[in-house]
Amino acid sequence: MEHLINTRVKNIEISGIRKFFNLVNEKNDILSLTIGQPDFFTPEHVKQTAIHAIQDNHTSYTPNAGILPLRNAVSEYVKELYQLDYKPEQVLITVGASQAIDITLRTLLNAGDEVLLPGPVYPGYQPLIELAGGKATYIDTSNDNFKLTVDQLEKHITPKTKCVIIPYPSNPTGVSLTETELRGLSDVLKKHHIFIITDEIYSALTYHEDHFSMARIEEIKEKTIVINGLSKSHAMTGWRIGFLLAPQWLAPHLTKVHQYNVSCATSISQHAALAAITNGKDDPIPMKQAYLERRDYVYQRLKKMGLEVIKPDGAFYFFFKINSELSSFDLALELVNTVGLALVPGDAFGSFGEGYIRLSYAYSLETLTEGLNRLEDYLQRSKR
Incomplete structure (x- = not known):
C-alpha cells in the first residue's frame, strides 16, 4: 500500500x-x-505558572489565535525588544516556530511557486515548502561569510519566486545580518511581489548588536511575516510556543490554516508563555x-x-x-x-x-x- x-x-x-x-x-x-x-x-516561575494554570482548570480550548492576554503581551514584547508595531489581532500563537513556518508556507504557496533560501540553512524549511507544493531554490552564501547579499538575491529572483526566507541569526552558521545589510535586501524586495518570511527564533541571542528585524522597514512590512517564539530565548523547547506576526490583511488567512491544523496552541503552554514574556523578560x-x-x-x-x-x-x-x-x-x-x-x-x-x-x-x-x-x-x- x-x-x-x-x-x-x-x-x-x-x-x-x-x-x-x-x-x-x-x-x-x-x-x-x-x-x-x-x-x-x-525558569522556575514559568513552570510554577503552568502548574497553577492546571490547578485553575485552564485546560480547555483557547481562541484559535491564542488567549488575548498573551497576544497583547506579545505585541508589547516585540515593541519593547525589536521596535515592531503589531496589534494583538496580527499575532498568532502557534505550536512552536516550526508550525508557524508550516502554516505560513501553506497559506502563501501555490503549486510550482519557488522559495529562495540562503544556503547552508536549517533543513526544516525545504520539506515544508515541498509539502505545500512549492520548490526550494538555494543561494550559495559560503563565499560571502554565509551572508545573503543583494547581488545574490537579485540573480536568483525569477517570475516563479513567491517568497524568500531570511533566517538570521542563522542555524547552522551563527551569522547575523546588520540593519544596513537587511535594508539593502529590502531595496531589492520592495520592487517585486515577493513575500518575506523572517525567521527570528534566535533573535534574543545576539552578541554584538541588537537584533534588527526586516519588519521594521515600512516599505516591505505589508508583505513580511515574522516568526519567533520562546524555545531558544527562554529554554522552552518542549512547551511548543511560537509567535507569528503578520500584516493585518493576511492574519485571518493564516488563522484559517492554523485552525484546521491544530485548533489552538496548548492552553497550559500559553499561560506559561505569558509569564515568560511579562515577568521573565530578563x-x-x-x-x-x-x-x-x-x-x-x-x-x-x-x-x-x-x-x-x-x-x-x-x-x-x-x-x-x-x-x-x-x-x-x-x-x-x-x-x-x-x-x-x-x-x-x-x-x-x-x-x-x-x-x-x-x-x-x-x-x-x-x-x-x-x-x-x-x-x-x-x-x-x-x-x-
Whole structure:
C-alpha cells in the first residue's frame, strides 16, 4: 500500500541532523555536541505558572489565535525588544516556530511557486515548502561569510519566486545580518511581489548588536511575516510556543490554516508563555552571557587548532571546515569512531554545507572542553 501515499510525503527525508544523531546515539561513550537545544531548564516561575494554570482548570480550548492576554503581551514584547508595531489581532500563537513556518508556507504557496533560501540553512524549511507544493531554490552564501547579499538575491529572483526566507541569526552558521545589510535586501524586495518570511527564533541571542528585524522597514512590512517564539530565548523547547506576526490583511488567512491544523496552541503552554514574556523578560540575559563565554572559548580553541572558522554573532553554533578528502558525513562518522566525538555533518544543511561541520555550544564549558580536546586529538592523529 505504500505506493498509494502522498508522493510529497514519500519523497521527503528525515532531517540530516536527526539522522546522524540517531545513528551515533546507538554507540557507547560518545560525547555529543550536535543538538541545538539550550542546556538550561525552563525558569522556575514559568513552570510554577503552568502548574497553577492546571490547578485553575485552564485546560480547555483557547481562541484559535491564542488567549488575548498573551497576544497583547506579545505585541508589547516585540515593541519593547525589536521596535515592531503589531496589534494583538496580527499575532498568532502557534505550536512552536516550526508550525508557524508550516502554516505560513501553506497559506502563501501555490503549486510550482519557488522559495529562495540562503544556503547552508536549517533543513526544516525545504520539506515544508515541498509539502505545500512549492520548490526550494538555494543561494550559495559560503563565499560571502554565509551572508545573503543583494547581488545574490537579485540573480536568483525569477517570475516563479513567491517568497524568500531570511533566517538570521542563522542555524547552522551563527551569522547575523546588520540593519544596513537587511535594508539593502529590502531595496531589492520592495520592487517585486515577493513575500518575506523572517525567521527570528534566535533573535534574543545576539552578541554584538541588537537584533534588527526586516519588519521594521515600512516599505516591505505589508508583505513580511515574522516568526519567533520562546524555545531558544527562554529554554522552552518542549512547551511548543511560537509567535507569528503578520500584516493585518493576511492574519485571518493564516488563522484559517492554523485552525484546521491544530485548533489552538496548548492552553497550559500559553499561560506559561505569558509569564515568560511579562515577568521573565530578563530570563534570557544570564543564558546569553553563558553562551557568549562559551562562544569565545570555543572560538579561541578552534583558531588555535588552525581551523578556518567564522566567529558567530548569534545563536549557539560554529560552522567550520576540517581539511579532509572525506565527505562531511564520512568525516563526522570518523570523528565518532576514532575519538568518540559527535558533530553534525555540514551536508545536513544542504549541498552548500558539504565540507563543513557544525558544533553546538549549547553545552556546559566542561562538556565543551572535553569535546574540543577530542577534536584536537583527532586533528593531531590525522597529521601523522
